[in-house]
Amino acid sequence: MNVVIVLLALLGSVWLLAVVEGWTTTGRLSLSAPLLSGLAHLGRESIVPRTPDRLFFEAAPILFLIVAVLGVTVLPLAPTLVIADLATGALFINAALAYVLVALIMAGWGPNGAYAMIGGWRFLGQLIAYAMLIVMPITAVAMRAESLVTTVIVASQESLWNIVYQPLGFVLFFIAAMALAFRAPFDLPIAEGELGGGVDAEYTGVRRAVLRLARLTLVVTLAAATVVFYLGGWHGPLLPPWAWSLIKTLAVAVSMLLVGRYLPRIREADLMRWCWTLGIPLALVNIIIVGLLVLVVS
Amino acid sequence: MTAVLIVALVTGAILFGIGVYGALSQTNLVMIMMGVELILAGALVNLVAFWRFLHPESYSGQMFVLVVMTVMAVEMAVGFGVAIARFRAKGSVEMEEAGDLKG
Amino acid sequence: MYAQAFFVAIFGLAAIGFGVWVFRTSSMVRSALALLFSQTAVGCMFLAMQTEFLGVLQIMMMATEMSIMAIFMVMFMMDPGGLGGMDMTHQKRFSIGAGVIAGGVAIAVALLADWGPVTPQAPDAAMQTRELGMELLGRSMLIFETAGITILTAMIAATAVAIPVQTLANGGDKEDSE
């Protein structure tokens, strides 16, 4: 039962998000645009490049979609409304997101094309760097909740949301989430300008549709994770918990898209340097601060 | 119940065997490292199985698993460092060509 | 309990299968990812054996680790795609013998040894995580810290070996392979 509800919620939010994305790119806000473009993709001819690594080529989009959805399974919409309330939920999300990398490497390697492969390797560096910025802030969050269980983490924010409790962690996590979802300005793996679409380049038709769906799903997943870890999950006045979760998630996701719209794309080297030389130390500082706070408060 | 333990142990043993074969037979440094990784994976399986089915009360077992993972990571890091240096120097990490240490 | 045996066996088979595939395929990226999936299967075995934390940890670590393995394969091997189908093995017979003997002996031990009574009930997952944390920062703290220092040393050493000039890519993959 939970599974169905959560997946429907996910699907709905993905659809809304697609609408917003269409608006950010074309400027027209039409609810039907995502469905139409999806149908168009299905209708188009799906080209397979010469001498691909067929297995990877086919498997990549599906794996991508699966891991994006897997990430959601541990994120609660409401105190009971969660697919798998794992004892190690916070860690599980990282595990799931790590496989986005695998999926993209497969997608980059599979089609046997230079741009795609470059895109894949680019994402390798990008994810390895920014996965740290996902894990370390989550560590701080888990330190406050004294648990890895997502529902407990949300419950721990009832009095005070983590965005107030550890703003530094939130900023880092948000940036890392955008980098992980390779939204602009971090969309180097699929940079239209330089790589002619990068990972996406060789994909057409239904496979491309799956890819884009998976990517939007990933955005939603990350947004939901942000909500769970920093924005107090289902906590909120008046409205029922699940509603609050959805609203917050959508807000975060849209904000990700909008931020991307107004910022220029970043050079790969700069992206890396900032992460390693600035982000990681800041994350460590965040952990120390939160640790001190926890010690003081308790 | 012992069956599960046996299964796990056998799996670990086979992984170990494969790893030994790979480490010994491959000509490429990175492939050899893959073999080592497999050996360690076999060890991990055994460790977890032992912890779960024989001594779930003592967490030294899990501790040990973490240490082994550390060893894997360290091996990767050092191995790749050496590989990069080697490749920069000789343009290849083929072990057949690396006879510099011949006594 | 049968379910558990079933899952352990399934994932074990998967691990073995991927492990064999690692050395069967001639495409480097394939073998790297095969190894990745083998390790992931091992992680899933952990999960099946109710060792949640370690399982998830294994799955998470191996993903990045093996991806790095893949890129190194591509960097360091001629014909990473394995299209030429060249043979990249040597001393085959000895290796096979050694592998078979090692595996065989291990299996024999596994089958013949008397493992004594088996605990049917595993501790609850959350409790496990908590206990493990207590263990790490309590009794085994020294070992844990030693491991940490070792990793740090390896990072620095590997980076030092690898880079003639500071290039961020190298530093990057060293860091995350931990």
Add this chain to the structure above:
Amino acid sequence: MSAVLLPILPPLIAALAVLLLRRGGPGLALAGATLSLAGSLWLLVRVGGGQPETFLLPGLPEMPLRLVAGPLTALLTVAVATVGTFVLIHAVGYMKRESGLVRFYAIMSLFLAAMQALVLAGDWVLLLATWELIGMCSYLLIGFWFQRPEAADAAGRAFLYTRSADLGLYVAVFMLIGATGTSEIAPSLEAGGSTSTAAGLLLLLAAMGKSAQVPLQDWLMRAMAGPTPVSALLHSATLVAAGAILLIRSAPLLSPEALFFVGLVGGITTVAAGVIALAERDLKRLLAASTASQYGLMLIAVGAGVPLAALLHLLAHAAIKSALFLAAGDFQHARGGTGFDQLEGVGRARPWTFASFAVAALALAGIPPLSGFFSKDAVIAAALSAQGFAWLGPLALVGTLLTGAYMARSLRLLWRGPDETLAVAGGAWMRAGILGLVVPAAGLGLAFGSIEAILDLSMPDEGIGVVLLGLFAGLGGLLLGSLVSAQRLLGPIHQWAESGLSIAGGLAAWVGRPAMAVARGCERLEQGLYVTVLRTGHASLVVANLVRAGDERRINGLIFALVAGVQAMGARARTLQSGLIHHSLAISAVASAVTLVVLFLASLSF
């Protein structure tokens, strides 16, 4: 921190400080000396009552080093400190133009400290040590201008003379310690019998060396090569005085025979040295000779069995003679020399100095009411009253006469002549030093009563006749000296006197040759020792050679065989190392398999 240390420590510390800081020499040395003076006065006040103060330092087992401050010694420390202080004041001016001041002031302070320690020494060991110390210090000071050959030569001479005489002291001390079993001075003086005689004679020898008695007077004249303040200190209160002080302190020991010899030596010296002084052509040498003769007088007093008289004369002489020397130093600066031919008329040029010189001279000659008068009277009275040997009195009188004569002569020579002078640096300091010493030189006589009170001894009351005799002798000497020139006064022996009354080549012949002979003997002995040592060494070398041969044949053979074996094995092992990693891996795999098997079997066997 006993009060006994007060006179000793300040100069010692000053010496160290000067050596360490390498600057501020004058100030530090002066401070040390002044503090020492204050300390010794305080000490005198404390022990004036009579009971002596003792301070024990750890020393030889069973015989610790003692510092004993009795009235006598306290008095002496006061004298030493006073002279030292004023001499240093004078030296500040005198040495203004010199270099190597650090050395100078450090040694001066050390000298002072050593002298105080010697005066206060309560046992023979410490006495010996300090005795050597002042010997060394005087050597260094006389040789202060070691660049000048005559200074270096004089220093060496002084050292050797005193050292050779010191042998007497050593033997005497060992005899005493052996006889009485204690190293403490006071009880060891009760050793009666032949021991005391022998020891007394030996002590006399030592005193002769230090106090430059005939026939060992020669070095004192030569010692004038040192800076004048040094001479002043040496002659008045420290080095030369040490001899007399030794005799005065050990007076109770002396048996009649010893006393006889003491008196004899004193008498001969006072006359002979007086004659030499009369014939001298150099002011400082004249003063030196007079020093010898005055100490001769003191020995006469000791020999007559009245050490108190000797002590009084010692004190008076200390003040007078240092004043004279300091004045002489002033003249020296005024004329750049101390020969009478250079100094003619300098008295007019520097009236102040001359006045003080004259006062001191008259005091030495024994003109009332100056201090010398009283002390000389004491000595003459002692000599006349000496039962047993009547010839002491005349000798003392002759000595007095001669004193007056040469003093008058020196005054005459200094007064007559042109009165030009050189610019003198630091004149103020020098004048201060001189005046500070002239005052006691003039007035000390009046304090004798109180001194006797402190020592609670009293002179045998001399009749008025004695006083008149002494006075006449002094005045007569003065008249003779001022009217008659030295040549006519001495007549035939003038030449001989100028050459220092050296008998048959002087001491060089008498002491030098035997000493050289002894040295040669020692050298021969040493040679013998060397030869034996060398023989032993050679023998052992031969043995070693044999052993080494054995080594090379057997042990080395073994070792080489071993090495060869190892190398062969290495060569074999080499083939394993193809340097290829997969080979190494294979080897390690096999090795670990073997290890496992072994372990397994082992586990089975247990």
